[in-house]
Amino acid sequence: MGDMSQREHFVPPEGGREVYTTKAVPVGSLVIGGGAPLVVQTMWKGPLTPETVSTIVEELERLSKMGCGLMRFAVPDMTAAEVVGRIAERSLMPVVADIHFDWRLALRVMDFPVAKVRINPGNIGARWKVEEVVRKAEEKGVAIRVGVNSGSLPKHLRHDPDVAAALVKAAEEELEILGSLGFERVIVSLKASDIETTVRANRVFAQRYEIPLHLGVTEAGPLIPGIVKSTAALVPLLSEGIGDTIRVSLSDSCEKEVLVGMEIARASGRRNTGVNLVSCPRCSRYSFDVMGFIERVYPYLLSIERPITVAVMGCVVNGPGEARYADLAITGTGRGIFLYRKGEKIREVAPDEAVDAFLEEIQHLL
Ligand code: SF4
Missing domain, CATH: 3.20.20.20 (Dihydropteroate synthase-like)
Structure with a gap:
């Protein structure tokens, strides 16, 4: 050449x-x-x-x-x-x-x-x-x-x-x-x-x-x-x-x-846009079905360009803690399923409302 x-x-x-x-x-x-x-x-x-x-x-x-x-x-x-x-x-x-x-x-x-x-x-x-x-x-x-x-x-x-x-x-x-x-x-x-x-x-x-x-x-x-x-x-x-x-x-x-x-x-540090998804591997303590939830929301999360951190957690052990570092988090606590925005608890949802509520809240971040 x-x-x-x-x-x-x-x-x-x-x-x-x-x-x-x-x-x-x-x-x-x-x-x-x-x-x-x-x-x-x-x-x-x-x-x-x-x-x-x-x-x-x-x-x-x-x-x-x-x-x-x-x-x-x-x-x-x-x-x-x-x-x-x-x-x-x-x-x-x-x-x-x-x-x-x-x-x-x-x-x-x-x-x-x-x-x-x-x-x-x-x-x-x-x-x-x-x-x-x-x-x-x-x-x-x-x-x-x-x-x-x-x-x-x-x-x-x-x-x-x-x-x-x-x-x-x-x-x-x-x-x-x-x-x-x-x-x-x-x-x-x-x-x-x-x-x-x-x-x-x-x-x-x-x-x-x-x-x-x-x-x-x-x-x-x-x-x-x-x-x-x-x-x-x-x-x-x-x-x-x-x-x-x-x-x-x-x-x-x-x-x-x-x-x-x-x-x-x-x-590799070559893509800084889009959702950084933090999720727990789930263990038998779980009170929120992390895997099932992610399967339903993941395709949508991929379409987001804005650099945000989202946490999806199974229980109270690490859920509220990870929520502190996330723009939006959802976690089971044993007493219910809670959504957090930047570490602040914003709402409680029933299991069958979780996906819709989460997608609604994520819209507020975009
Ligand atoms: S957050 Fe709870 S359910 Fe998830 S892995 Fe940790 S202890 Fe298990």
């Missing part, structure tokens, strides 16, 4: 995250990098047919309210390219087309208003094919993610014992093609299925380039191991200021990927 993307000097991250400042890349209505807020994204897992377009557009609206900024779709054939294109025409959320093997799919999908295409250096093929994709992306104002994956490295790098170095090298080779055409609307991802490789590859890349990074652990597994692996890899990187967008890859729903992504962003 040209001078603009390569760091001249690297300052160790002691001085703060500004040492990893990246270039701002417009992706549809979003900006990735350049100090823009971290973008949480996911990938569509359901059927993709002309009949599903309206349902998918509605689902994107729902996920957007939960904090999802970007949706990626696999594009395995020309029919999918057209369906993804139709979704992009109707969706307010920017749409990313995920291309493997056939560069013509990237060319076709860019006839529609997609915001970004992802290409995989391990399988997109000859240089001239990449060049055709890059020229069309330039013409259409589409961003490109060079998405390198440890499971599909280019052939000549597959046997490198240092997988992190091979991931970086694969990205650099592809970036050289993009750079030779003066293309700058680029984002890179370096994904492995193990934590150490993912962290190391991204650190090395961030020290060398100002190109925004999309972070993720590939094939992280089902919900619980997937959360643990993704958190272990992403929190250190994000806390150091590395990473501009994240995707948590789970053998579970898009909704769960977004929820986990939002919590990882918060735990």
Whole structure:
């Protein structure tokens, strides 16, 4: 890549995250990098047919309210390219087309208003094919993610014992093609299925380039191991200021990927808006059903942008105490269910009124 993307000097991250400042890349209505807020994204897992377009557009609206900024779709054939294109025409959320093997799919999908295409250096093929994709992306104002994956490295790098170095090298080779055409609307991802490789590859890349990074652990597994692996890899990187967008890859729903992504962003200090939910794990002392209550209010809490702390507690042992630190709290006490605003008891509610009363009180804080 040209001078603009390569760091001249690297300052160790002691001085703060500004040492990893990246270039701002417009992706549809979003900006990735350049100090823009971290973008949480996911990938569509359901059927993709002309009949599903309206349902998918509605689902994107729902996920957007939960904090999802970007949706990626696999594009395995020309029919999918057209369906993804139709979704992009109707969706307010920017749409990313995920291309493997056939560069013509990237060319076709860019006839529609997609915001970004992802290409995989391990399988997109000859240089001239990449060049055709890059020229069309330039013409259409589409961003490109060079998405390198440890499971599909280019052939000549597959046997490198240092997988992190091979991931970086694969990205650099592809970036050289993009750079030779003066293309700058680029984002890179370096994904492995193990934590150490993912962290190391991204650190090395961030020290060398100002190109925004999309972070993720590939094939992280089902919900619980997937959360643990993704958190272990992403929190250190994000806390150091590395990473501009994240995707948590789970053998579970898009909704769960977004929820986990939002919590990882918060735990890394990269998202300071929204509800900080404090809740007790519940034990046999409980006189208020914490889990059942949270299940009902959590989707709504996710749509709140304002930074507030909410406590949901099972009993008098820690309930009133946590209420002191919360903007709004609800707790069982054994003598009833009470709502607190900034530590002050404001009302008592019956179990079947708890959700409505809580949502009513939260409105007063917004
Ligand atoms: S607040 Fe009460 S119910 Fe919740 S874990 Fe603590 S002791 Fe148990």
